[in-house]
Amino acid sequence: MNVLTRLAPAFGLILLAPLTAEYLMGNAPITHLQNLPGVVLLYGCGALLIREFARRTGRGWPAIMTFALAYGMIEEAFVTQTLWNPDWAAGARILDYGFILALGLAGPWTMFMVGVHTVFSISVPIAVMESLAGSRRTTPWLGRAGLTVVSVLYALVILGSVVSQSVNTDYVSAAQRIGAAIVIAAIIVIGLRLPRNTLDAVLLPGRAPSPWAAGAFALAAGSVFVLLYAVDPTGLSPWLAIPVPAWLSVVLYLALFVTVSVVLLRWSRRAGWSQEHRLALAGGAMLTYAWHSFPWRSITTQVPPTPPIGLAEDLLSNALLTTGAVALLVFAGRRLRGQSGS
Structure with missing residues (x-):
């Protein structure tokens, strides 16, 4: 195995993470690749x-998602x-919405x-890149x-950001x-401290639902998640703006997180x-971001991007990114089926 082949999953993840987090979501159009x-x-x-x-230390998805929370x-x-x-986003x-002075x-943000x-x-x-990695998944x-x-690169970007942000910190205390x-x-x-090995865990009665059902569940849960943010009348994208009290929004977020966690823990066992x-599950989440990018309108509802973009450019970008996401998921799914059938 040559170096490029060995590193392909790593390079893929390095690119897919920001493309999903910022571009597929609708934060930036594909034409703003300078960012x-x-x-x-x-x-x-x-x-x-x-x-x-996680993989080097024999840890699984509970640990990965916990570390992802710490990352956030x-x-x-x-x-x-x-x-x-x-004032992070001028104008929004x-x-x-739900500011806690103490x-x-x-809370909602x-x-x-x-x-x-x-x-x-x-x-x-x-999850997507591990699906493409074949025998190297774990x-x-x-x-x-x-x-x-x-x-080193990650540490430098964190340190550089912290230093640059420290110039204006009137809003944050020690x-x-x-x-x-x-x-x-x-x-x-x-x-x-989470258990490393779940292979010996006692299975629950019944069989896991089909992957299609799991994907539909993720799409539904993800849609509820982004719709909860869209009710914020002061946020970046208040296109829904239903007058939901901030405290109720927080309760609904927590209820959603608990429900999804319980369901997935049971299904996975x-x-x-x-x-x-x-x-x-990853596909359902990606498709959530894909449809969300259209009403999100690259946060131009309150904070125009720099340089400005037109509606046609924004919609074309969203369409291209959505098409790319669907194609990637289809390719990953076929690759998995090919491996299971071989």
Whole structure:
């Protein structure tokens, strides 16, 4: 196996993570590829490090998703500081809806960021690329040198972002930073303490649903998730803007997270659960982002992108990215079926 073939899954994940997190979601059109290198270092390196650490230490999806949650908190609390900064997006008051004075953050926005990064930014790209990796699905993709390079790049982008953000920190206190660091450390510890080997777990009665049913469930849950954010009248994309009280929004987010977690934990412990189900779940989440990108309108409802783009360009970008996502999922699904049938 030559070097390019060996590193192909790693390079694929480094690219797929930011393309899913920022472009497929609708944050940026495909014509704004000048922003790709920066988000590759953030999302791509972050996703690859989480995946490599989990697989090298024999950990599975519960740990991957827990580390993904920690990643999201690092990004939003220290890199972009959107958890604290009311003027992060000029023109959109993302923290006005459900602002908690004692904590200096907004409940709905925090819940949204929890789901965005845990599921869409990190876990979805990992699941898709592992589906394409064949026999290397749970083995390391990087050698020691590659892992060192990715770790250094990720550390540098985190450090650089923190330093650049420190110029204007009137909105965040030392107590908030310390509190966020403690929460992140606690999340990482939980991920480290989760059981590594679930192969000996007692199976629950019945069989897992079909991959199609799992994908439909993910699409439905993901749609509820993005619709909950769309009711925020002060957010980046208030295209739904149903007058839902902020406290109720937080309760609904938590109920959604618990429901999805319980359902997937039960399904994954039934006979017949496979990588096809994991790909289907990732596919449902990707398709959520795909349809969401059209009403999201590249956040031009309140914060026009720079440089500005027209409606036709935005819609064409969304259509191309959606087509690409569907093609990738179809290819990954056929590859999995070919492997199971061989």
